[in-house]
Amino acid sequence: MRDSLPALEQASRWRRALDAYDVTGDRSEARIVRRLQVAMALLSMPVIAGLGGVFAVGGHWTATAWCGAYVVATLLLLALLAATGRFAVLRVPHVLVVGALPTGLAIWLGGLGPSGGVMMWTLIVPFAATMFALRWRTLYFVGVAAATFAVYLVPRPEAAVLSARELNFHYAFNMIGFTGFLFMSIRYFVTRIDQEKARAEELLRRTLPAPIVKRLKRGETQIADHLASVTVVFADIVGFTPLAARLAPAEVVALLDDIFTRFDALAAEHGVEKIKTIGDAYMAVAGAPEPRADHAARAARMALAMRDHVRSLAQSRDIQLAMRIGLHTGEAVAGVIGTARFAYDLWGDTVNTASRMESHGQPNEIQLSAATRDALGTAFTTRERGTIEVKGRGPLTTYWLEGP
DSSP states (O other), X not given: OTTXXXXXXXXXXXXXXXXXXXXXXXXXXXXXXXXXXXXXXXXXXXXHHHHHHHHHHTTOHHHHHHHHHHHHHHHHHXXXXXXXXXXXXXXXXXXXXXXXXXXXXXXXXXXXXXXXXXXXXXXXXHHHHHHTTOTTHHHHHHHHHHHHHHHHXXXXXXXXXXXXXXXXXXXXXXXXXXXXXXXXXXXXXXXXXXXXXXXXXXXXXXHSOHHHHHHHHTTOOOOEEEEEEEEXXXXXXEXXXXXXXHSOHHHHXXXXXXXXXXXXXXXXXXXXXXXXXXXXXXXXXXXXXXXXXXXXXXXXXXXXXXXXXXXXXHHHHTOOXXXXXXXXXXXXXXXXXXXXXXXXXXXXXXXXXXXXXXXXXXXTEEEEEHHHHHHXXXXXXXXXXXXXXXXXXXXXXXXXXXXX
C-alpha cells in the first residue's frame, strides 16, 4: 500500500496539471488543449528521435546530438510537469524548444538548402501557439518568420555535410513527417472539440425541445410562436408536503427524481413536451413546439400513465401518495426566454385553465375541461363531474378522464 502512494500522488499531479483551467477559459476546452499539448510532446519525441537516427546512419553525429537534445529537453519538461503538477512549466517552454531545435540544426547544417528542409518543423510553433491559445500568438509567427529569414541570411556552404542523395531523402522525410504530425495534431484537436460541441448540444437538447434547438442554431434570436391548439397537462403530487417532512432530504430528492424521471420518459413515449417542474408539480404540453393533430389524445394517454405510475409507486413503497391532474385544450403563446439560462415556456389562458383543472381536482383523478373532452371525442371514456366554481373563470362544466 505504501509503495502505491507515490504513484497515486504522481497521477494526482498529472490530473491537476491537465484538468486545471485558466480563470478566463472554459474548463472542458482548456482540458482538451492541455492534453493535446502533452500528446504532441509525446508524439514528437519518436519522430525527432527517428530523424536523429537518420543522421546517425549517415555518420552526422552532431546533427544526431541536436535531435537528442530535443528529446532530452522534452523529457525534462514532462518530468517537471509530473513533479510539480503545474502546466505552465510545459506550456510555453516546449513551444520554444520546438522552434529552437530546427533553427539551430539548420544553421549547423549550413542554411536553408543544405539542411534538407528541417526548418519546416518551426512552422509547428505558430500552429501550436494558436491551438494552445497562448498569449501574443502573432509574435510566435513573427519569431518563426524572423528565424527562417536569419537562417536564409547566414548560409554556411563550408558546413554542408549532406550529400545530394541525403538532401533529397531529408526533404522527403521532413515533408512527410511534418505534414503527418500536423495532420494528426489538428485532427485530434478538431475531433475533441467536436466531441465537446456534441456534449454541449446534448445538454442544450435536455434543456430545450429539439426543434427549438435547431432554430437557435440557425441564428434565431427571438423565438415566440402562437399555437392555435394545444393541450396543457398540469400534475401535482397530493400530500407530498407532509410526506417530505417525515423523510430525510436525500429520500425526498430520490422520490421526486423517481417520479419525474418516469414522467419525462412518458412524455417522450407519448410525444408530449415537458415544460418544467415547480416544486412537486409537473407541467407538459402536447402540440408544441410542433403542431400535432392528436395532441389531446397524446396528453390524455400520458396523464393516465402518470396516474398509474404514482399509484404503483405508492403501493410498492407503502406510502400515502396520489396525483391530481388537470388538462385543458386551447390556444397559447410559446417562446424562449432568458439569456444566461434559456427556458422554453407557455403563456395564456389555456395554461391558467389547465392549472385550475389540476388545483380544483381530486386525488387520483384526471379532470378535463369541456374543450379537452370535445377534442378527445369518443376515443376515451369520460364521466361528467358537473359544474364547479373555478377561481378566475367562474362556473365551468368539467369531466373526469376514466380511460381509453
